Amino acid sequence: MSYQVLARKWRPRTFEDMVGQEHVLQALIHALESQRLHHAYLFTGTRGVGKTTIGRLLARCLNCETGITPKPCGECSSCREIQEGRFVDLIEIDAASRTGVDDMRELTDNVQYAPSRGRYKVYLIDEVHMLTNQSFNAFLKTLEEPPDHVKFLLATTDPQKLPVTVLSRCLQFNLKRMTPEHIAGHLQHVLGAEEIPFEESALWLLARAADGSMRDALSLTDQAIAFGNQRLAASDVSNMLGTIDQRDVERLVNALVERDGPGLLAEISRISDFAPDYSAILSDLLSLFHRVTMEQVVPGSADNALGDAGQVRSLARKLSAEDAQLFYQAALMGRKDLAITPDARMGFEMTLLRMLAFRPGADRREPPAVSSGGQSGSSEPRDEPEPAKASAHVATAVEAPAPEVPEPESPEPEAPEPEVPPEPSPDESWLASLDAQAEDAQSAAEPEFVPGAPVEAQEGEFVWERDFRSLDIVGMPGNLASHGAMAWENETVVLTIDDGHARLLNARHQEKILSGLRSRFGDTIELRIEQGAPGPHTPAAYEERRRKARQQAAEEAIRKDPVVQSIVERFEARVVEESIRPIEISRR
Structure with a gap:
């Protein structure tokens, strides 16, 4: 006996065998039980969801020798012949190959004849949208008023192409895509x-x-x-x-959650050996982060439609709402950009690296320092700068020709490097000045001593614009709070924030800001947000002033650095000023 493919071998033989179309089956079963039968049914839906299968089952229900029933016996000659595809009164027509008006006229001419074997003559027309307009016109009158012994079962994957005159003459059932x-x-x-x-x-x-x-x-x-x-x-x-396993997607996401850059790149390198569809992987990530966000907003909403409900619930607990939104948006933009990137893997790699780089709370690393010898310094931050060389406080690029220097005929002892007396760091002097200004401004803005208010807030130990980052309020709440000015009213912290940033604040953001304040000043602290002009004494404005001060100090240090001056004079080089970047100095 020849092998029968699974799609044919496991075609449903009863309504109970059908999967996922309960809304259609319920209506048909009730109609058969009450024998309230329409003369024309239209089944719509994508390929492979059971349109023609339901049509054949309905033909069995109408012609079973035990009577009209939603549960045909499957043993009578009519049931067996329909099941085997040789029932003379079930006429199956492929409209894709019989689109002409002559074919339709032949059909309508034969409709008037009574069935040969069964109770009803059933016309099952597949892909009915392929008929021409002339064919539809020839079919309309018969479709509207067929003889009592005729039933029309129409199936299509594209109901929009059917004339409204056909749609209005049929009972329409839309079969759903299988989940x-x-x-x-x-x-x-x-x-x-x-x-x-x-x-x-x-x-x-x-x-x-x-x-x-x-x-x-x-x-x-x-x-x-x-x-x-x-x-x-x-x-x-x-x-x-040509896809990757769901476990591979899980490993990628775990590397993102753990901020494991090397692990992420290693995983990308591993899956690239399978030449996967990177757009499909990003699509899987989009679906995952969407469901994570749904679980965060409505706990318990994660279903197992993709077999990963456990992972969704776990990520919903590990990721903040801001992280989930960022990852979703980065994956969405990365999927759009894949079409224009020179290499699909490169575009995919950059998309995941963006998720790491722009994640709230991620470290902001400066470029590595360039020493006077032209070699890159360590990228790891140091607690103290080296006071011996002013050039150690900045990273810059110097453009110079590379002439060949002839070697001396006889070796000469190397001259000792001139000693440079230690000088105070320009950055340190600028920052000390700024800190003093911040303390003076905060003292002037603070109200007089109020009995019962937190001691730290009144004795000048905490300066809002200078010490805000020590509250460890990160992400969107920290960003919004940094644009506000702080004042005390008894045990209430009043944040004045401009209208644009205040509109972005929600209850969850305020809770995180309040949590950071209470961890510093005590659990009795309350928070009130007011809209208005915050003035210049905000953490964001203070940090911008510090950034400009560091930049000016770095540029000044480069201009005065004797090593840089020597290179410029000797090799006719020039300093690329826009490449100058100050190195962050840890403050004690």
Whole structure:
């Protein structure tokens, strides 16, 4: 006996065997039970969801020798002949190949004749949207008023192409796309009955690849069984489909969550060996971060439609709302950019690196320092700058020609480097000046001593604009609070924030700001947000002044550095001023 493919072997034989179309089956079962039958039914939906299968089942229900019933016996001659495709009163027409008006006139001429074997003559017309306008016009009158012994069952994947005059003459049922959960569950049942060993993750790969079609899922399963030599392993299915395993996506996301840059790049390098579809991976990430956000907003909403409900709930607890939104937006923009990047892997890599670099609270690293010898310094921050050389406080680039210097004929002892007396760092003097200004401004803005108010807030130990970062309020709440001016009213901190930033504040942001304040000043502290002009004494404005001061000090140090001056004079070089960057100095 020849092999029968799974899609045909496991075609439903009763309404109970159908998967995922309960809304259509319920209406048909009730109509059959009450025998309130329409003369024309239209079934719509994507390929492989059961349109023609329901049509054949309905033909059996109408012509079963036991009577009109939603549960045909399956044993009478009519049921067997319909099941085997040789029932004379079930006329199946492929409208894609019989589109002419002559074909339709032949059909309408034969409609008047009574059925030969069954109770009803059933016309099952597949892909009915392929008929021409002339064919539809010839069909309309018969479709509206057929003989009592005729039922029309129409199926199409594109109902928008049907004339409204046809739609109005039919009962229309829209069959839904199969969810991955439905498909994976049915595949598990089929493979269990076929005694084919499988990995559950392989079923989810097939279910997602089927894109809503149960027939496609069974066809892919046939292919995977042959590919894996009578077993379904996730690695084999992944190779066959040209996709990556869901576990690979999980490893990528874990590296993002743990801020593990080297691990992330290593994982990308590993999966690139399979030449995957990077756009599909970003699509999987978009779906994941969307469901994570849904779980954060509505706890318990994560379903197992993709077989990863546990991972979704875990990520919803680990990630902040800002992180989930950032990752989603970065994946969305990265997917759009893949079409214009020189290399798909490079675009994918940059997308994930953006997620790391722009994540709230990520370290902001400066470029490595360039010493007077032209070699890169360590990228790790140091607690103290070296006072012996002013050039150690800045990183810059010097453009100069590279002339060949002839070696002396006889070796000469190297001259000792001139000693440079230690000088105070320009950065330190600027920052000390700024700190003094901040303290003076804060003292002038603070109200007089109020009994019962926090001691730290009144004795000048905490300066809002200078010491704000010590509150450890990060992400969007920290960004918004840094644009506000602070004042005390008894045990209430009053933040005055301009209208533009105040509109972005929500209750969750305020809770995080208040939590940071209470961790510093005590649990009795309250917070009030007021809209208005905050003035110049905000952390954001203070940090901008510090940045400009450091930049000016760095440029001045480069201009006065004797080593740089020597290079410029000797090699006719010039300083690329826009490349000058101050090195962050740790403050004690």
